[in-house]
Amino acid sequence: MGGIKSGINLMELREAMQKAGKRNMDNVSEMVALYLGLSHKNMRSKRRDRQLVDARRIVYNIIKSTYGYTLSFIGNHFKKNHATIIHSIRSHNSLMKYDKHYAEQYTRALSFVLSGSSSKDKSIALLQKKHYLENMLETINTQLIENENERKGKKSTNK
Numbered sequence: 001m002g003g004i005k006s007g008i009n010l011m012e013l014r015e016a017m018q019k020a021g022k023r024n025m026d027n028v029s030e031m032v033a034l035y036l037g038l039s040h041k042n043m044r045s046k047r048r049d050r051q052l053v054d055a056r057r058i059v060y061n062i063i064k065s066t067y068g069y070t071l072s073f074i075g076n077h078f079k080k081n082h083a084t085i086i087h088s089i090r091s092h093n094s095l096m097k098y099d100k101h102y103a104e105q106y107t108r109a110l111s112f113v114l115s116g117s118s119s120k121d122k123s124i125a126l127l128q129k130k131h132y133l134e135n136m137l138e139t140i141n142t143q144l145i146e147n148e149n150e151r152k153g154k155k156s157t158n159k
Helices: 010-036 050-067 071-077 082-098 100-114 117-158
Strands: none
Touching (some): 082 100
16 A cells, blocks of 8 residues: 555645745844844844844844744854854843843834734834934934034134
8 A cells, every 4th residue: 555645745845834934034033123223234244233133132032932943943044053043042031031121122022023914014114214214313413513513613714
């Protein structure tokens, strides 16, 4: 007896699941970057600014807790060693206990990622508008400082 032959190709199924996993991880990463006002490109870089390290830590923990992917799978996707992911998760657990700001960021980012699609779309639009306005404000402040410096420079040359 040869058994029942199903139409499912296990290799194709595995590849499809890996592609879905990568999409899920990219979506979480992009949502956290957007929520925290960071560039997704910077989050994927090797820079070690505290803000970026915390953002990556948040992403790894959301992915691990939400999707249950292996540490190796997460590490491979983000071009990190699985030990880096382990360290990140341990650091996350410690920060959740002792750093209120980090805990708040994580909780809000998790809620943002897990929120329903209609509220998520509205949230994304509002966050994009917020980041745009913050950038405009920064540009205006820079221009004001430059104008003030030019004015001060003209006063000292007139004396």
